[in-house]
Amino acid sequence: MGSETYSQVGKAQPQIDALAKATGQAKYTADFNLPRMLVGKLLGSPHPHARVLSVDASKAIALKGVKAVVTGRDVLGKKYGMFKSRRDETGLALKARYVGDPVAAVAAVDEETALEALDLISIEYDVLPAVFDPEEAMKEGAPQLHDEYERNVVADTHYDFGDADAGFKESDHIREDHFFMQPNSHGCMEPRGVLVDYDITGKFTMWTSTQSPFHVRRDTSRALGIPLSKVRIIKPHVGGGFGGKIETHPMHIAAALLAMKTARPVQIILSREEEISITRIRAAMQIHVKTGVRKDGAIMAQYVKIIADSGAYSSTSIMMMYNAGLSCMIPYRIPNFKYDGYQVYTNKAVSGPFRGHGANQPRFAVESQLDMIAEDINMDPAALRLRNASQTGDTTISGLNFVSCELSRAIEESTKKAEWDKKRGRKETNRGIGMACGGFVCGARGAGHTASGTNIHVNEDGGVTVLSGASDIGQGCNSMMAQITAEELGIPVSDVTVIAADTETTPIDPGTFSSRVTFYSGNATLIAARQVKSQLAEIAATLMEASADDILFRDKKVFVKGSPDRFIPFGELVKRAEGFGHGRLIIGQGQWAPTNTQFPDRKTKWGNVSGSYSFSTQIAEVEVDRETGQVKVLDVTIGDDCGQVINPMSVEGQAEGSVYMGIGHAFLEQTIFGDNGQMMNPSFLDFKMATPLECAPATMVEVGKPDPIGPYGAKEIGEGLLITSVPAIVNAIYDAVGVRIKELPVTPEKILDALEKKETEGKS
Amino acid sequence: MKRELELNVNDELWEVNVEPHKTLLEVLREDIGFTGAKEGCGLGACGTCTVLVEGAPLLSCLTLALEVQHKRITTIEGLVEGGRPDxxxxxxxxxxxxxxxxxxxxxxxxxxxxxxxxxxxxxxxxxxxxxxxxxxxxxxxxxxxxxxxxxxxx
Incomplete structure (x- = not known):
């Protein structure tokens, strides 16, 4: 992973703000306080589907300490949302579409008073029929959530590449299977929050826990009908996002309204219950897969049909359903592919992007089925995957182009490391080993603004300030940008300060999602740093009477190539640059978006959405207790082609985090809904996530080569690995005890039932 | 009715005037200003509010501040000594x-x-x-x- 030619790239480094985090000094939204600050609280609908007829807030307002109440009548009703064609939220609803849907908000002098005031708001509802199951919601005559979407189908995505029918005809073996992946919470340790300051000039300043400050700015401006330039969003430390904090939340709109109404700062911090039940969850998906293969294992055709539960609002539906289909075509060569994706509104909590964004669900289904096919045709599952693995230079039938792809190597190296051949098929031990492969975009091309930018200022002592719109939510992108800057300028990472993100001072940026940040902001930072370097090199060349091409930056010094004694300290050069000629400022500006992408054609859907793609293989080893049905994941081996690793510590952190999260998704995590569509387990007591006791060690094998487009050849790892965690485990369970779980989560009951069924069938 | 409490936090005595039902977490964060302890769930299920009381971990979101008067309370900020992390x-x-x-x-x-x-x-x-x-x-x-x-x- 490391390289001798680099001073920083490939070297393991703690995050630049690790000391602040370790000592409690890092400030998150809830840690901020302003003079005269009020506490805001949201009031959710008790009904899954109901029109707000009237609101009587007089008792609440009369309560001492209550400063304002706002409702759906205070917002303009102008819809906002991430995708222009699917905007369906207003901030505070006049028609509630799930239990908990915010319909009003209150600001009071303290939390207790605010909570008491919520109880005093009296709302008259017209309760409407509701629907909770997506397949029911698609039927004629089902209650309709949004006027524009008949039968509640909010995303209706279809692909037809090649000729699937012909492909199935050419197949020697065809399987059709049905799978279900459960809904679950992102479970960010920090519940989201917002603090709004509204000043007399009409300007809103918001500190908020977000993955995309620029989206929050856009939506707030839209929902409140105020100019974009009157909203400033500052992202402090954010305690995890995993896709859940990309979008604008009603709390943003409510807090802004309350601040405007009271002319006082207002802070809303969601409770854990709210964080789980009224933000976003991962979409539950019913997945039908039909795959045809030749005797030699070559995939000839695949058909995938998905029905996704959208919950009450659209969120990123069209992107999710697009990605769900598209991601099926990344890891393997599929000559004929057909896909029908439907995302359907129901009167439940809102589904949205979640680490993997629609790829996790079909990946679980397809990778499970591939193992079943391998058994049917008597082929080793690793060999089957190797037979079909995508290769560098491939263009898929849908137009995705892989400029680098080391999936074959990932399969070969990880199976070797995990002792695949030795460990397969030892049912007598109740231990099993299973694998899954996947691939992921490094930032999918959006229809709108997509580029990232970095500005670099060099201070007169040689300290460097990096300004970026990228959102560090804990994954460490600030450290990545510091490392790249330090690499280029030959200075220590500790000399670099990163300011990110603030919509008023940092370059515009789409946000942290789609595994785009290292790829986009890394490249933008590289460009900015190289500009700084060339500005300084020109001056150094003059001062040292050398050619600018021969100037090297290393160890906080600026050298003439081949003459280690001829140098100027970096800080001194910056100082001398200030007075150079007519005076100079050293400022670098980089902006970047890949130029090899092609936005998918609206009719044919053909296009290349990402500059490059990551590829991964994950191998899990499990032990199943036949008495209790408990499964223990013993070990996970990972071969991940994430290109050139910039910071091995961060990459390992992403890998280990993906393994952990996969264990939770496979066995524990599920949001459960009651008869009224209300979430039954919105707390960490009832929504279980893995602890160190359930976790398994992850070992990575080196497989990546530098990618031609990523910064220094880096690709993504944040999302692409999680999508293979669950199927690797499920396949390992099958290898261990011969039972195939097709509906997640895997519970001891399901294992025991399946074992019993298998035994009965074996006897008859 | 507010009550005067004396808390020993990070080897310093803090006098606070708070409602008796206030949790240690609330008092640390809101009345004293040690925001290193976090509220992740408010139900004692996540551990982000952990502080040490007499050297043993305690969930400050489930503990009333008045229960731990005159006990030695250590927050994450208190582990730093002379500007050096623990x-x-x-x-x-x-x-x-x-x-x-x-x-x-x-x-x-x-x-x-x-x-x-x-x-x-x-x-x-x-x-x-x-x-x-x-x-x-x-x-x-x-x-x-x-x-x-x-x-x-x-």
């Missing part, structure tokens, strides 16, 4: 055990309490001791390694 804090940093950082104060304090009472803790004992401090980012591997690195190092 060895546990350093180990978390050096082993990459910190990503978003929201669970970090609680995890560090639980680890600190474990190592103080059991400097030779095994891997199993470390995992057991940290099982009440959820982390959503790291997968715990680097957290456990950080704590393991301090075992028997004194």
């Amino acid at each position: 060895p546990v804090q350093k180990a978390f940093i050096e082993h990459g055990a910190i990503q978003c950082g929201f669970c970090t104060p609680g995890n560090i304090l639980s680890a600190k309490a474990l190592l103080d009472r059991n400097p030779r803790a095994s891997r199993e004992e470390i995992e057991e001791a940290l099982a009440g401090n959820l982390c959503r980012c790291t997968g715990y591997q680097k957290i456990v390694e950080a704590v393991e690195s301090l075992v028997g190092s004194e």
Whole structure:
């Protein structure tokens, strides 16, 4: 992973703000306080589907300490949302579409008073029929959530590449299977929050826990009908996002309204219950897969049909359903592919992007089925995957182009490391080993603004300030940008300060999602740093009477190539640059978006959405207790082609985090809904996530080569690995005890039932 | 009715005037200003509010401030001595055990309490001791390694 030619790239480094985090000094939204600050609280609908007829807030307002109440009548009703064609939220609803849907908000002098005031708001509802199951919601005559979407189908995505029918005809073996992946919470340790300051000039300043400050700015401006330039969003430390904090939340709109109404700062911090039940969850998906293969294992055709539960609002539906289909075509060569994706509104909590964004669900289904096919045709599952693995230079039938792809190597190296051949098929031990492969975009091309930018200022002592719109939510992108800057300028990472993100001072940026940040902001930072370097090199060349091409930056010094004694300290050069000629400022500006992408054609859907793609293989080893049905994941081996690793510590952190999260998704995590569509387990007591006791060690094998487009050849790892965690485990369970779980989560009951069924069938 | 409380936090006495039903977490964060302890769930299920009371980990979101008067309370801020972080804090940093950082104060304090009472803790004992401090980012591997690195190092 490391390289001798680099001073920083490939070297393991703690995050630049690790000391602040370790000592409690890092400030998150809830840690901020302003003079005269009020506490805001949201009031959710008790009904899954109901029109707000009237609101009587007089008792609440009369309560001492209550400063304002706002409702759906205070917002303009102008819809906002991430995708222009699917905007369906207003901030505070006049028609509630799930239990908990915010319909009003209150600001009071303290939390207790605010909570008491919520109880005093009296709302008259017209309760409407509701629907909770997506397949029911698609039927004629089902209650309709949004006027524009008949039968509640909010995303209706279809692909037809090649000729699937012909492909199935050419197949020697065809399987059709049905799978279900459960809904679950992102479970960010920090519940989201917002603090709004509204000043007399009409300007809103918001500190908020977000993955995309620029989206929050856009939506707030839209929902409140105020100019974009009157909203400033500052992202402090954010305690995890995993896709859940990309979008604008009603709390943003409510807090802004309350601040405007009271002319006082207002802070809303969601409770854990709210964080789980009224933000976003991962979409539950019913997945039908039909795959045809030749005797030699070559995939000839695949058909995938998905029905996704959208919950009450659209969120990123069209992107999710697009990605769900598209991601099926990344890891393997599929000559004929057909896909029908439907995302359907129901009167439940809102589904949205979640680490993997629609790829996790079909990946679980397809990778499970591939193992079943391998058994049917008597082929080793690793060999089957190797037979079909995508290769560098491939263009898929849908137009995705892989400029680098080391999936074959990932399969070969990880199976070797995990002792695949030795460990397969030892049912007598109740231990099993299973694998899954996947691939992921490094930032999918959006229809709108997509580029990232970095500005670099060099201070007169040689300290460097990096300004970026990228959102560090804990994954460490600030450290990545510091490392790249330090690499280029030959200075220590500790000399670099990163300011990110603030919509008023940092370059515009789409946000942290789609595994785009290292790829986009890394490249933008590289460009900015190289500009700084060339500005300084020109001056150094003059001062040292050398050619600018021969100037090297290393160890906080600026050298003439081949003459280690001829140098100027970096800080001194910056100082001398200030007075150079007519005076100079050293400022670098980089902006970047890949130029090899092609936005998918609206009719044919053909296009290349990402500059490059990551590829991964994950191998899990499990032990199943036949008495209790408990499964223990013993070990996970990972071969991940994430290109050139910039910071091995961060990459390992992403890998280990993906393994952990996969264990939770496979066995524990599920949001459960009651008869009224209300979430039954919105707390960490009832929504279980893995602890160190359930976790398994992850070992990575080196497989990546530098990618031609990523910064220094880096690709993504944040999302692409999680999508293979669950199927690797499920396949390992099958290898261990011969039972195939097709509906997640895997519970001891399901294992025991399946074992019993298998035994009965074996006897008859 | 507010009550005058005297709390010994990070070797300093703090006089606060608070409602008697206020939790230690609320008083630390709102009345004194130690925001290193976090509210992740408010139900004692996530461990982000962990502080040490007489050296033992305690969930400050489930503890009334008046229950711990005159006891020695240590928050994450109190582990820094003379501007230098504690060895546990350093180990978390050096082993990459910190990503978003929201669970970090609680995890560090639980680890600190474990190592103080059991400097030779095994891997199993470390995992057991940290099982009440959820982390959503790291997968715990680097957290456990950080704590393991301090075992028997004194």
